[in-house]
Amino acid sequence: xxxxxxxxxxxxxxxxxxxxxxxxxxxxxxxxxxxxxxxxxxxxxxxxxxxxxxxxxxxxxxxxxxxxxxxxxxxxxxxxxxxxxxxxxxxxxxxxxxxxxxxxxxxxxxxxxxxxxxxxxxxxxxxxxxxxxxxxxxxxxxxxxxxxxxxxxxxxxxxxxxxxxxxxxxxxxxxxxxxxxxxxxxxxxxxxxxxxxx
Amino acid sequence: xxxxxxxxxxxxxxxxxxxxxxxxxxxxxxxxxxxxxxxxxxxxxxxxxxxxxxxxxxxxxxxxxxxxxxxxxxxxxxxxxxxxxxxxxxxxxxxxxxxxxxxxxxxxxxxxxxxxxxxxxxxxxxxxxxxxxxxxxxxxxxxxxxxxxxxxxxxxxxxxxxxxxxxxxxxxxxxxxxxxxxxxxxxxxxxxxxxxxxxxxxxxxxxxxxxxxxxxxxxxxxxxxxxxxxxxxxxxxxxxxxxxxxxxxxxxxxxxxxxxxxxxxxxxxxxxxxxxxxxxxxxxxxxxxxxxxxxxxxxxxxxxxxxxxxxxxxxxxxxxxxxxxxxxxxxxxxxxxxxxxxxxxxxxxxxxxxxxxxxxxxxxxxxxxxxxxxxxxxxxxxxxxxxxxxxxxxxxxxxxxxxxxxxxxxxxxxxxxxxxxxxxxxxxxxxxxxxxxxxxxxxxxxxxxxxxxxxxxxxxxxxxxxx
Numbered sequence: 297x298x299x300x301x302x303x304x305x306x307x308x309x310x311x312x313x314x315x316x317x318x319x320x321x322x323x324x325x326x327x328x329x330x331x332x333x334x335x336x337x338x339x340x341x342x343x344x345x346x347x348x349x350x351x352x353x354x355x356x357x358x359x360x361x362x363x364x365x366x367x368x369x370x371x372x373x374x375x376x377x378x379x380x381x382x383x384x385x386x387x388x389x390x391x392x393x394x395x396x397x398x399x400x401x402x403x404x405x406x407x408x409x410x411x412x413x414x415x416x417x418x419x420x421x422x423x424x425x426x427x428x429x430x431x432x433x434x435x436x437x438x439x440x441x442x443x444x445x446x447x448x449x450x451x452x453x454x455x456x457x458x459x460x461x462x463x464x465x466x467x468x469x470x471x472x473x474x475x476x477x478x479x480x481x482x483x484x485x486x487x488x489x490x491x492x493x494x
Numbered sequence: 495x496x497x498x499x500x501x502x503x504x505x506x507x508x509x510x511x512x513x514x515x516x517x518x519x520x521x522x523x524x525x526x527x528x529x530x531x532x533x534x535x536x537x538x539x540x541x542x543x544x545x546x547x548x549x550x551x552x553x554x555x556x557x558x559x560x561x562x563x564x565x566x567x568x569x570x571x572x573x574x575x576x577x578x579x580x581x582x583x584x585x586x587x588x589x590x591x592x593x594x595x596x597x598x599x600x601x602x603x604x605x606x607x608x609x610x611x612x613x614x615x616x617x618x619x620x621x622x623x624x625x626x627x628x629x630x631x632x633x634x635x636x637x638x639x640x641x642x643x644x645x646x647x648x649x650x651x652x653x654x655x656x657x658x659x660x661x662x663x664x665x666x667x668x669x670x671x672x673x674x675x676x677x678x679x680x681x682x683x684x685x686x687x688x689x690x691x692x693x694x695x696x697x698x699x700x701x702x703x704x705x706x707x708x709x710x711x712x713x714x715x716x717x718x719x720x721x722x723x724x725x726x727x728x729x730x731x732x733x734x735x736x737x738x739x740x741x742x743x744x745x746x747x748x749x750x751x752x753x754x755x756x757x758x759x760x761x762x763x764x765x766x767x768x769x770x771x772x773x774x775x776x777x778x779x780x781x782x783x784x785x786x787x788x789x790x791x792x793x794x795x796x797x798x799x800x801x802x803x804x805x806x807x808x809x810x811x812x813x814x815x816x817x818x819x820x821x822x823x824x825x826x827x828x829x830x831x832x833x834x835x836x837x838x839x840x841x842x843x844x845x846x847x848x849x850x851x852x853x854x855x856x857x858x859x860x861x862x863x864x865x866x867x868x869x870x871x872x873x874x875x876x877x878x879x880x881x882x883x884x885x886x887x888x889x890x891x892x893x894x895x896x897x898x899x900x901x902x903x904x905x906x907x908x909x910x911x912x913x914x915x916x917x918x919x920x921x922x923x924x925x926x927x928x929x930x931x932x933x934x935x936x937x938x939x940x941x942x943x944x945x946x947x948x949x950x951x952x953x954x955x956x957x958x959x960x961x
Contacts (some may be wrong), residue, residue, distance in 0.1 A: 394832075422747065431882075432861040432874055432904050433728060433954060434773045435830055435837055437749075438786065438793040438814035441770045445792060464748050465770055465788075469726035 363411055365404045372415040377491065383408040387489040389447060390482065393428070396442035398450060406447060409489055410454035417460070417494075423447050424488040425465040426472075428481040433467055440465030443487045460494075543933045545581035546667060548574060549608040549633075551592035552585060553626070557618040562652050566614065566626060569656035573674040573713065574664065576938040577913055578931015583608055594629070600636040608633050610667060614659075616652075623647045626655055630663055640666055653715055673909040674712055677958040678916060678940075679720075679730045679739055680927060682706045683951035707741060709756055712909075712957070714927070714941035720756060729773055732958045733780050739956070740764075740774040740783060751785060753800070765803050775818045775827075777844075784808075784818035784827050795829050797844065808842050809849070817861045820844070822868035828852065830860040839873060855894055859885070861905065865912035866959070870932060872897075872906040872915050884917050886932055897934035905953065908932075910960045916940075918953050927952045 362369050370383035377384045387409075389402045398406070413419060425440030444463035452458055473480035550571045555561035567585070574580035583606060590602045594615040603611050614628035627643040642662065644655045654675065661672030684704050707721040707730055721727065725744035732739055737756045742749050749771045754761035764774070769788035776783060783798045795809040795818045808827060809815040814837075817830040821841070828841045837860045839852040853859035858876030865872075868889070875885035881900030887893070902920035909916065912932065919928050927940040 429902070431837070431858070432817065432830070434786070434817045435814060435860050437728070437770055437772050438788075438816040441788045441793055442814060445769075445788065462748075463769055463788075464744070466726060466744065467728075469728065469744070 363408070365407055368404065370408045372412050374416055374419065377412070384412055387491075389443075389487045389489075391443055391485040391487070393430075393481075393485065394439065396439065396446045398446050403450065406450050407454060410451045410456050413451070413456045413460045414454075417457070420460040420462065420492055420494050421451075422462045422464055422490045422492065424470075424490060425463065425467075426470055426484060426486050426488065427468050428484040429468045429471060430481070431468075433469070436467035437465050438467075440467045443485075447487045447489075543935065545579055545935060546609055547581045547583055547607050548610040548612065548663075548667075549583045549588065549592075549603060549606065550574070550612040551588070551594075551614070553628075554594050554615040556615050562616065562624065562649050564652040564656060566616065566652065566656045566659070567612070569653060570612065570660045570663065573657060573660035573672075576713075576929050576931075576936050577664065577673075578933050578935035579664075579668060579913060594627070598631060598636075600631070600633050603631075603633045610639075610663075612663060619645060620647070622649055624649055624652060624655075626652070626659065628659055630666060654711070657711070657713070670911050670913065671960060673911050673914065673957075673960075676712045676910055676960065677709055678712055678714075678907075678927075678955050679707065679709045679732060679958065680918075680955040681727050681730060681741075681953045682708050683726075683953065707739070707754075709739075720759060721754060721761075729954060731774060731776060731956045733776050734778055734959055735780055737958070737961070740776065742772050742774070751783070764800070765798060765805075773817055775820060777820050778822055778824045784820060784829075786816045786818065795827060795842070797827070806846065808844070808846055811849075819862050819864065822864050822866055828862045828864075828871070830862070839871075853887075855885075858882075863906050863908060865908045865932070866910055867912055870908070870912060872908060872932075874904050874906070884915060884930065886915070886934075895934060897930050897932065898928075898937060903928075905955060907955055907957045909957050916955045916957050918955060925952050927955050 362371055364370070365383070368383055371379070376382045379385055383405060386405050389398060389405065391397070409421065413421065423444040425442070425444030427436040427439045431439075441463065444465055448461050448463050451461055468484070471484050473483045550567045553566040571582035575582050587606060589606055590599060592613055594613045598611065598613070611631040611633050612628055613631070614626060617625045617627065619625040623646055625643055625645050627641070629638060630640040631637065632639050644658055646652060646655050657674040660674045664670070664672030664674070682705070684706075702724050705723050705725065705727040706719045707727050708717050708719050710717040720739070721741070723743055723745050725747070727744075728742040730739050730741040733753070738753050739756060740751060740753045742751055750766045751764040751771050751774050752761045753764060764783065767787050767789035770786055770793050773786045774783045775785070781800060783800060785796055785798055786793050787796050788794070790807070792812060793814050793816050794807060795815050797806040797808060798804070809829065809831070811831060811833040813832045815829055815831045815833070818827045819829070820827055825844060826841045827844055828839055830837050831840050834851065836857040838854070839859050839862050840849050841852055842849045853873070856875060856877065858874075860874050862871050862873040864870065871887045871889055873885055873887070874882055875896065876882050877896070877900070882902050882904060883896045883900040884898040884903050884906045886895050886897050897915065898917065898919070904918050906915050906917045908914070914929050914931055916927065916929050918925050928937055929940060930937040
């Protein structure tokens with residue numbers, strides 16, 4: 297189900313659904329076959345960039361400073377930033393075990409946040425890097441730093457002023473799921489974008 | 495007056511009282527005969543080393559009224575046992591009723607397999623003081639090795655006095671200093687009850703975590719919080735002298751390294767940079783910290799001269815370089831790096847230069863620490879069943895031994911005599927602190943609340959050096 301929700305967001309269903317239906321974008325880890333397919337599809341749509349329409353008109357309350365990415369519309373208005381239907385409200389990026397490589401499926405979210413920072417220069421983001429509890433605590437501080445740094449680097453490549461970006465690695469100090477299951481560990485391997493005003 | 499100053503004064507007093515007792519001659523004679531005196535005889539693969547059997551008889555209470563609550567013989571036995579070097583014989587197996595001061599029937603003790611015997615008594619002295627007398631015998635030779643006593647001004651010090659007697663026995667028999675009167679530091683994480691939100695919003699906001707930096711006796715007794723924070727505290731490590739602890743604090747939402755005096759609580763922030771400021775490690779002379787900074791892109795090892803604030807970068811590789819530790823000769827920094835694809839241990843000269851890989855066993859070896867004389871390196875090894883276990887490598891023979899079973903053991907720290915390793919381990923649910931002999935024997939949980947073993951979130955223990 298989570299996969300469906302994410303796919304829906306990525307392919308623009310969300311933009312059309314607007315205020316009516318409540319598509320709850322759940323920024324959950326997507327690591328199985330379905331999501332790989334989704335990535336594939338997403339890449340396809342990248343190739344068709346020229347053909348994409350800009351804004352479809354059927355928008356919800358996100359109206360002020362809208363952008364669109366891969367068919368998903370999002371708002372750069374700080375007033376909308378916590379609206380669950382706005383891409384900007386998605387602030388968690390998940391990682392594979394012992395990896396700091398940002399998955400393709402998160403590049404849109406990071407681009408949206410980059411645009412937000414470019415538009416709102418009085419905002420800044422602290423990128424928190426987190427890991428699961430496997431491995432030593434110091435190594436995990438290093439791994440969390442690499443994860444936060446990977447996200448930061450993409451944002452800088454997107455043109456964001458480095459002054460608007462900071463990173464902090466908490467390693468395994470702030471686990472959000474203490475269960476011993478693999479699913480729990482997957483939720484712990486993450487980078488979190490925390491907004492603040494300059 | 496807090497426990498520190500009280501204990502330290504007491505320790506000094508005891509030390510001076512010991513100087514007056516001429517007993518070490520016996521240790522030399524005894525050690526030559528049948529006792530493990532050379533460290534090399536302890537460096538043996540699992541199963542080969544047999545610990546020294548010793549009988550510690552109950553200490554006789556010779557006062558009127560209530561006897562002290564601390565069981566001196568039990569504390570001594572427990573101390574000796576968890577070193578992995580001694581095998582105390584259970585009092586239940588005693589074949590005769592030992593009496594202090596009378597004749598000792600060595601033949602009976604030999605039958606029980608005891609190589610050494612401790613008899614003792616406790617006598618009230620002054621208003622609330624005690625005098626603890628003890629005799630140490632070589633059962634084999636049938637002779638007295640030492641008759642000594644420890645005076646204490648207050649009964650509350652009886653536990654420490656027991657540790658001190660254990661140290662004395664340890665040194666008399668092995669020739670190496672005992673560590674039972676030393677201290678440890680660790681981080682405890684818990685839910686802060688004061689910080690939890692009750693009612694109100696109804697959203698059930700989780701209680702805030704509370705992190706405490708705690709200093710305690712080597713067996714977990716007298717735990718004292720020297721720093722607490724709502725943000726994570728990490729990586730405490732004792733300075734080689736002057737009783738300071740360097741640690742990482744995330745107060746204010748970023749990582750910074752502090753050096754804090756255990757006695758005064760006074761602390762100093764070390765020069766900090768954007769990104770990671772972590773994993774501090776003292777040089778053997780206490781003048782330089784090795785640390786991890788990510789200011790130049792990813793985590794790298796640096797040396798920071800504390801007095802001059804001068805910074806020297808030691809590693810230059812893409813990926814994670816972390817967990818620096820000095821070799822005790824002060825010539826190298828050993829660290830963990832994933833430059834070869836998996837986390838392994840490497841070393842680099844402290845002047846900078848060529849990096850050498852140290853571990854090839856398995857796909858995960860990290861967080862090295864050296865025994866004080868530099869011969870042994872302990873670290874975390876992931877085995878083929880993905881269990882994280884403490885390993886010890888003899889740097890002379892290159893032989894590696896797994897001394898714990900996992901599944902999630904971490905943060906090894908050597909005792910100041912190098913005979914034991916303190917580490918954090920996943921218990922049934924939460925983390926506990928444990929010790930194990932360097933020989934892999936006598937894995938024991940530490941009494942983290944002073945009197946009993948509790949599971950909590952106890953992390954990253956560091957064993958204080960000898961004072």
